[in-house]
Amino acid sequence: MNSEQLALTGWGRTTPSVASLVNISADELTQPGVLDRLDHAGRGIIARGMGRSYGDPAQNGGGTVVRISDGEIAVNSAQGSVRVGAGISLDTLLREIIPLGWFVPVTPGTRFVTVGGAIAADIHGKNHHVDGSFGSHVQQLTLLLADGTQQTLSPVGKHADLFWATVGGMGLTGIILDATFSLIPIETRHCVVTNERVPDFDTLIDKMIASDHLYRYSVAWIDLCATGSSLGRALLSSANHATLDELRSMNPKQTMDPLAYSPPTLADIPSIVPNVINKLTIKAFNELWYRKTPKLQHHTETLTAFFHPLDMVGWWNRLYGRNGFIQYQFVVPDNAIDGLRAIVEKVAAHGHASFVNVLKRFGPGSGGYLSFPTSGWTLTIDVPSGVDGLDALFTELDEMILAVGGRHYLAKDAQLTPGVVNAGYPRLDEWKAIRRTVDPRRRWASDMARRLDLL
Ligand SMILES: Cc1cc2nc3c(=O)[nH]c(=O)nc-3n(C[C@H](O)[C@H](O)[C@H](O)COP(=O)(O)OP(=O)(O)OC[C@H]3O[C@@H](n4cnc5c(N)ncnc54)[C@H](O)[C@@H]3O)c2cc1C
The missing domain is CATH 3.30.465.10 (Uridine Diphospho-n-acetylenolpyruvylglucosamine Reductase; domain 3)
Structure with a gap:
């Protein structure tokens, strides 16, 4: 076990807080009395994985944060x-x-x-x-x-x-x-991917509804800078795992060692870089990205290129500069298409710099009391923190989302209020009751739990 006092943040690099970060094996963690010793400050304990949630759920200011250091x-x-x-x-x-x-x-x-x-x-x-x-x-x-x-x-x-x-x-x-x-x-480390340029919001929705059953994987990157007749223009990317036969016919060279896997990291962003993400660079990037994609493209991609393209640049979150960035993700029900269009219009009209904007369709939810996904449409928006008018925009969006029966993703959240989460998660009180029966003395605690009144 090793322990150090450290300022921790989520991937968005906002809201840091100092906690005692403990790296510990599962075996040590489960020894009698260890939890009491770890909770020496009386501020509780929270587990942390790789800190890839965007906000503060894996932080515990003044308390203990535990990272399991081993596993089979x-x-x-x-x-x-x-x-x-x-x-x-x-x-x-x-x-x-x-x-x-x-x-x-x-x-x-x-x-x-x-x-x-x-x-x-x-x-x-x-x-x-x-x-x-x-x-x-x-x-x-x-x-x-x-x-x-x-x-x-x-x-x-x-x-x-x-x-x-x-x-x-x-x-x-x-x-x-x-x-x-x-x-x-x-059968292979490849996917058969269809990429398609889609000119506007309504066409995108129609295409996603019509084509989703044909593909196991589907996602749309939306240009949230586009307005007017181009509102909601997007690149729709859909895929299935490539079989060996498909690979043989589409790309025979790749059949040599079809399951070999060693994903590359092309570069690491240094710890101090100027904020290069602003309205101008994003607008230019979005235009280029949209135009560079052929109108329709059918090809094979590696699993890394299709699922994890961002991982090829280590610590890309530093590109947003010292203030970090907010990722805002919500889901609205299947039938709330007009509500979704109004949200896209509102974001585009606001004209902020939004970079990784992704629209996906969700099927039915799991049985998780606080599980985020539920049937409908989920949109993710990335915005540099501290942009003028952002708080007001999010407050308006919160209201629009709740009004159509939607909710927000806690793993992306850094700034919601208890009221918004209460309204979005109808089973929250049941969850709290179960939590209290297994943790009456509030041993488990995080910055997010305190901010959202989850304990
Ligand atoms: C580039 C990028 C893309 C992403 N894309 C998606 C996406 O497509 N879909 C999606 O759903 N999410 C996405 N995420 C979010 C990410 O998948 C989740 O936030 C995930 O929980 C992060 O895992 P982690 O191990 O880093 O956990 P952390 O961020 O460290 O912790 C997240 C939560 O898990 C809890 N936790 C961690 N380990 C344990 C444990 N052993 N026991 C109990 N609780 C534990 C923590 O207490 C905390 O509440 C993305 C994140 C990034 C950075």
Whole structure:
């Protein structure tokens, strides 16, 4: 075990707070009395994975933040599943399982997240409309409870309530020690991808509705600087895993070693860089990005290029400069298309610099009490922190989202209020009741939990 006092932030690099960061093996963490010793300041403990959530859920100012430093991977090929230590990253896991012909059931836009973080946020990927969220694939997990005992949880049966309070529970029911979940069989490390330029919002919605059942993965990058007749213009990218036969016919050279996997990092952004992301650079970038994509393109891409292109640039979050950036993600129901269009109009009219704007379709949610995904449309917006008028814009957007029955993603949040979360998550009180039964003395605590009144 090692411990240091450190200012921690999320990936957005806003709202730092100083905590005692403890790197500890799962074995040490579960020894009798260790939790009492770690909670010496009386401000509680929170687990942290790779700090890839954007806001403050893996921070605990004045208290303790725990990172599990080890873990094993045990693939069960007969069952198509894997048992993994919760501190293991998807990066490490993919390097092990892709050469064996398996892929994770859900991956976010980065592979630098831990299994614990994936379950605690019940993450979604480009395949939510087909496969649901990460928690839907978890067969069993081991939870370290506030009293130092361990509980094995599964989605059905005796402790199912605690399982579903933990899936999406942002680390506030206990520390996940390991999990068993199902895998997707693959024949190659490639996808067959169709990219398409879409001229406006209405065409985009129609195309996504019409084509989603044809593709396991689907995502649209939206140009939120475009207005008028180009409002909502986008690049729609849809894919399936490439079979060996497909690879043979489309790109025979790649069939040499079809499951070899070693994702590259092309560059690291240094720790101090000027903020290069502003209205002008974003507008120019968006124009270029939209124009550079052929109107229709059908080709193969590696898993890295399709799922994790941002990972090729290490610490790209530093490009936003010292103030960091806010990522704002929400979901609105399937039938709230007019509401979604009004939101896109509002953001475009505001004219701020928004860079990574992504629209996806969600299928039905998992059983997680605080799980974010639910049937509908989810839009993600990135904005440099401190832009004029941003707070007012978000307040207006919050109201528009709640008015159509939507909600916000806690793993991206750094600035919501308790009222907004209460309104968006109808099962919040049930979740709080379960949490209190397993943690009556509020051992688990985070900056987010205090800000959003979750304890
Ligand atoms: C570039 C980028 C792209 C992303 N794309 C997506 C996306 O497409 N879909 C999506 O859903 N998310 C996405 N995310 C968000 C990310 O998947 C989640 O925030 C995820 O939770 C981060 O995992 P982490 O291991 O870094 O956890 P952290 O950020 O360190 O922690 C997140 C939460 O998990 C809890 N936690 C961590 N480990 C444990 C544990 N062992 N036991 C209990 N609780 C634990 C923490 O307490 C905290 O509440 C993206 C993030 C980035 C930076």
